[in-house]
Amino acid sequence: MKDLEKHALRFATKAHEGQLRKYTGEPYINHPIAVAAIVATVDHTPEMIAAAYLHDTVEDCGITLAEINERFGRKVATLVAYLSDISTPYHGNRVARKALDLQHTALAPSEAKTIKLADLIDNTKTISTLDPGFWQVYKVEKKNLLAVLKDGDPVLWEQAAAQCE
Template sequence: MKKKAKQFAAKAHEGQKRKNSDAPYITHPVRVAERLEAAGFREELVCAGYLHDVVEDTLVELEDIELEFGPEVSRLVAAHTEDKSKSWQERKQHTIDMIKNADPEVKYLVVADKLDNLLGLEKDLREQGEAVWEKFNAGREKQRWYNKSIASKMYMD
């Protein structure tokens, strides 16, 4: 199932590039999934790592994920999917609110995603400087607020 998820994500993200880079977009979900797999998580979560952006960034719908990978993978992807019809602020606030009471696997998926994004941002800042922020929907301060807010909601009682 992991190989199928990787291929499905690669096809869905075909032609897309990473922000601030010419790297194919699929490099990001592959790193997220590989990080989850290296940490020993179950197959469904690794598959969700590959698929975590397909619904919000491509024409794939949650029903397609459920049909191809089952309800558990679909549930994990759905928990991590933002509604792009809403403003940046609304989408990010929803994620912050959701993460506080999310089950641990959803939190692991979000952490793997955010870690990869932050490592990419660090590299881009070293290579391109402040011009990096011009490609974001929200600038440095809003990005800082968002990432700090996510981190503060990760604590599990």
């Protein structure tokens, strides 16, 4: 593991300390670790792995993009920015917020789209089996995301799409 990746894993582990996964109760850091492991199975860079570890820190931990930029560089911060939702409750109901976030994701570089595909793959594993009711909502949102994630890794895109069948 390269230094950038190790630093990102340590930082994300500390940022997510005490957080638990909604459906499994396991330490939350297991999700970013799983996302990074999925990204590592396809063509990737150290910055992509670092961003995979850090992808939920802005949304869930109160970490700023400026801090990510300062600690990990502009490339990682840019990827994390594209992986972070931009909507807030001010933007309306879930449908309106997800539409705004979808537009943001559509503009992402292919590296961020690859990480987002890995995120979807890992999230689907728990949501589809442990919350069948929400899965119906999430599946529609995921299909909408898949339409704008075609520039991501094709192997991961196929895996993510297969989960919706």
